[in-house]
């Protein structure tokens with residue numbers, strides 16, 4: 756680990772699914788996507804990206820895959836509580852993780868970037 760790397764833990768609401776992610780810098784220095792597509796609005800997602808090899812998922816058997824629109828991103832929601840903790844591309848090289856599911860994150864300190872997913 757380099758000195759700026761930081762590891763975050765998160766889970767779905769019922770804690771069946773747990774996630775650990777190591778970011779190159781603290782989450783407050785990352786861009787977090789506030790997207791207006793139908794899924795992000797419906798599930799209140801605030802997404803930040805991480806390399807696939809920096810993400811560890813526990814309890815994957817509790818996940819249900821879900822894709823929509825162009826089906827480029829494979830989202831997963833918990834079969835038990837319905838939380839969407841993350842999505843990834845086809846090859847799992849990049850993960851989009853829901854900042855709201857990460858513990859100890861002050862959402863007011865995040866750098867939110869608006870993304871017009873509804874029009875793409």
Ligand SMILES: [Zn+2]
Pocket residue numbers: 767768769770771772833834835836837838
């Ligand atoms: Zn759950």
